[in-house]
Amino acid sequence: MKVSIIGATGYAGVELLRILHNHPEADIAYLTSESSAGKKISDIYEHLRGIYDQVLISMDNIQQIAAESDFLFICLPHGHAMQVGKTIENQNTRIIDLGADYRFTDTAVYEEWYRVKHTHKNAARVYGLAELHRQEIKTAKIIGNAGCYTTASILALAPLVREGLIDPSTIIIDAKSGVSGAGRSAKLANHFPELYDSFKAYAVSSHRHTPEIEQELSSLAGEHIILNFTPHLLPMSRGILSTCYANLTASTAYEKIDDAFIKAYGSEFFIRLLGRGTYPATKNVRGSNFCDIGWHIDERTGRVIVLSAIDNLVKGAAGQAVQNFNIACGFEENTGLLMTPIYP
């Protein structure tokens, strides 16, 4: 399969390259960058020197790029992917967008949270989280790859919401992420000495991944869910841990919780169920496409606490995109994604 990466010089783009470079079925056609066109990707990222020295091009001729690519992986800031999608909508090239443009069923929600007009509303698209939408991904022309926080959070709660085991109005998600999720643009907030040896929350109740989580959980619950989502910044580069709280419904026997996870994920390659009383660590999934999930049922308060860990750049971005690509192509879902977590 010929694939191109549109916006290859961000962290998600370069992580895609790490994975696709060793993918037996993917052949990289073009890498684009508006700011670094004409340079080699290995001039921008020295760790690629000698491994991948392809020259970056501009996406000015996106139709030509698309014509020579079976798939475009789009890693652009929100608002740009839909322009690409619109421009090539009559071509056969399929799109996996790692941004937010194609994640929302209701584009009005997108417009409210992202404060930009959606210009490709009628596009057929699917939410790119394989564990929930595998069937639609197989044939989708446009896949809106799930976000990082959202992947960890939705996977943690989906089985319980789907089975009606928790009260959706009580969901609280306290999430923590490494700094790479904020991208590669230098700014004071992410200046090394400012974040080193520190921890804080940001965008409390206003992070744009909130409506994305709500959309997917609402769909599973069959009712409109509103929840609390609080992101925090960890003094490390990679990794997300979501700690999710909800009240059990009155009739929930504890075994049902365990059963729901096994039912949902028992045969999922990339989800590792740690079970009741064992908790995930971001280090255990670092560099891999796994999502580790553990949970605890607190008899004192009648709540369940579900914890999930992913590498935000793999299962939360590039790895998930390749997983979707594999499904869309009919390959084994874990093709090119067998990296063991790097430890310690």
Added chain:
Amino acid sequence: MKVSIIGATGYAGVELLRILHNHPEADIAYLTSESSAGKKISDIYEHLRGIYDQVLISMDNIQQIAAESDFLFICLPHGHAMQVGKTIENQNTRIIDLGADYRFTDTAVYEEWYRVKHTHKNAARVYGLAELHRQEIKTAKIIGNAGCYTTASILALAPLVREGLIDPSTIIIDAKSGVSGAGRSAKLANHFPELYDSFKAYAVSSHRHTPEIEQELSSLAGEHIILNFTPHLLPMSRGILSTCYANLTASTAYEKIDDAFIKAYGSEFFIRLLGRGTYPATKNVRGSNFCDIGWHIDERTGRVIVLSAIDNLVKGAAGQAVQNFNIACGFEENTGLLMTPIYP
């Protein structure tokens, strides 16, 4: 005032030394250590070389040590301070215990969570959190210095609980701490390569600071509160951030939240109110005795999220102990505690 540190070679003990060494009214009499008796404290902690080279002694003659000390700061594992307290109960020496032995009003709760018999049940004592118990601390003979997680969590929630602005049954505390809180004993779990570049939860709903938080908030609420407390381990040495969630009661106007914090802490030297929409960072309090508090009211869910940050070894341990000491002695409460946070 003559003071001695019983168990001086743990992180809390050595942090006490950092503070007391520059305290104008404290004169250090003895430092004890069972494992390192006969050595200089600066042999155990090289950063103290030339600053403080006193020889450690055993606490075998604790009555003699007490006789020559106005105050004992006890930094021993739980279960040991009450033995000291019992032994010297007829002496005039006052005790500030940095462990858990004297924190609980109901020793049955202590016995249940710590799985050890309480041997000094009848001791008059006060919970050592100045912002809540300043009056009692002034004259207390035994002060059970508040724990680290508990200090951050109680201070975040106390004003709202006291004023009845939140539903106590909905309280969830998601807390994150640096590794120094686990002490100086080497073990695999805290081996550098195991924790570096990682983040995880532990002791979910079973951490011993849970009943301590419940005790104090219940007392303020006038009803028995049960809540969720989830501790996590940050890949750094110092700092605690507590993210606290609760449902607003039906009648709570948002201004009342702000008012409650101002009313409670407006004149507190060590509490810095960041207000609505500004969030604390552990780095902003590092090395200091401050507790920074910010909050957000989520209109969509009807919840308030309160965030608090402390340095676990200062306001969460040694600084708090000195604050209590100052109150107990009638000194200015911030004597010896004017350290500006160290930044960046």
Added chain:
Amino acid sequence: MKVSIIGATGYAGVELLRILHNHPEADIAYLTSESSAGKKISDIYEHLRGIYDQVLISMDNIQQIAAESDFLFICLPHGHAMQVGKTIENQNTRIIDLGADYRFTDTAVYEEWYRVKHTHKNAARVYGLAELHRQEIKTAKIIGNAGCYTTASILALAPLVREGLIDPSTIIIDAKSGVSGAGRSAKLANHFPELYDSFKAYAVSSHRHTPEIEQELSSLAGEHIILNFTPHLLPMSRGILSTCYANLTASTAYEKIDDAFIKAYGSEFFIRLLGRGTYPATKNVRGSNFCDIGWHIDERTGRVIVLSAIDNLVKGAAGQAVQNFNIACGFEENTGLLMTPIYP
């Protein structure tokens, strides 16, 4: 090829597993651990859960293990591998020892620095650094895999020593390593809060990798070299950077320096020459088997400074072992070693 890992539960052992698990030509027979025999490796290392759940066995029956293995990768503390080697010396199984027992040409040097008697002196063996000893590795029965600091340091200096471009008596190596090099045994020195946010030297001029570097460089120089080697501990898990200094010999034209590196490594897959004025970063090789080398010629002082970076657990241990394995088996040298560095 059937391979077994003797001492699989250290960091080098588990890194071998990460690599061998995806190696197309290696089939893992046994994993041994004396302390954890009977447990699954994934009980000891949770990141392996679901990937590799093999049960660890004791090495009591090492002859039987060897009989069923084409290769043994030995990851034991020094002094133990030579016992294994002696025990199975009449079997056909080949050995790649990641420890020091088989690294020294002159076992008296080993005995002096390691303070243990060598019990397998007559063993035919080769020093396991492919870039210097590829031919001998092809047929060696016992390969003494090069150490971590030594690999980075020897590779940095070998071309200049071999070509006589520097004065060997002026060599100074200032090396810095992540903490994983110290192994997984918990001790105060490597307790997280002790090392976090700190940097220091240790074993100045007395580190056991010193004679290993001297042996290889002496062999290339054709004279006995004595040098300074100073190791330091970085507050991170992985990565070594060696900064090497030497005086240029009088006749050394600067171009000869560049030429020597190109001549030595121009066709080496795992060595990336950054050239004059570009310097390696440990992050650029993290998780990969690359060794990045850059250098600077200081006209003011007449010295050359060569800098090299490796991942101590890959090119400094497990990756190098697999590289040697590939050579010994006649496979492509980079088989199973195509991991792109993980960035950021």
Added chain:
Amino acid sequence: MKVSIIGATGYAGVELLRILHNHPEADIAYLTSESSAGKKISDIYEHLRGIYDQVLISMDNIQQIAAESDFLFICLPHGHAMQVGKTIENQNTRIIDLGADYRFTDTAVYEEWYRVKHTHKNAARVYGLAELHRQEIKTAKIIGNAGCYTTASILALAPLVREGLIDPSTIIIDAKSGVSGAGRSAKLANHFPELYDSFKAYAVSSHRHTPEIEQELSSLAGEHIILNFTPHLLPMSRGILSTCYANLTASTAYEKIDDAFIKAYGSEFFIRLLGRGTYPATKNVRGSNFCDIGWHIDERTGRVIVLSAIDNLVKGAAGQAVQNFNIACGFEENTGLLMTPIYP
């Protein structure tokens, strides 16, 4: 004493504030910032909230500011302090410049390395390293505060150079610094994910602190010294460790090395001699004005290795400035500088 900080919003400026705020003899008059004039310093640095909320002003009226200040602490990029110095040269205000403008005896050296014309060449000034120039500092009108790397490096080598115990032509300094030394300006090179979990050298043999070290050591040696200086970037905020190498001269008995350090620093408050075979760690001086020095004599190579550690923002910048201020004012040299290192 009335003091003003010119350029208060950099890391050195804010560290000065941390120290001066608790200095019993300093009264802060003005804080200037061109980019943030009109804002409170606590708006720029949240950790100062409630501690120090003074409004920043522009330095447009520098003569007026000087007129109301006994001392100006100048924390501006190089090239700016000399303009200030020139402008107020007829006023009585004394200057402590934390930048490079007044560090060089020979302004031609400054002009060569800094590539800017020196516009205040005739200014009487003294190099601001108290341990070498205490007498001149007492009465100096302009003090060129020693740089961070230079302080650590000069203090490590000065006793040996002064006594002629080492061959000056063999000096090599391998130095490692935390990132705060690079200042607070956001740029890709110092973006958190780029530096986290990485280590590298930069500016090899071309760092501007090189001629500063050479100037001071040459002065002590009575001959022109040229040396190698290699800076590296540690993945932490604060701390410098210098590892210094030199050949002993033929006649140097080892005791003379020890004696030289004791003679030079035996009565220095801020220098802690660890002696032969004990090595400093940056953590042991963190937040304090100490410089820890240890050394090793390598009999095999005839070299001495001296290691020194400082907090780059304290003894390498703000603390040193206050030490100089104390001397210049005739106060006890450690006034306001008694902070114990913060550990762990």
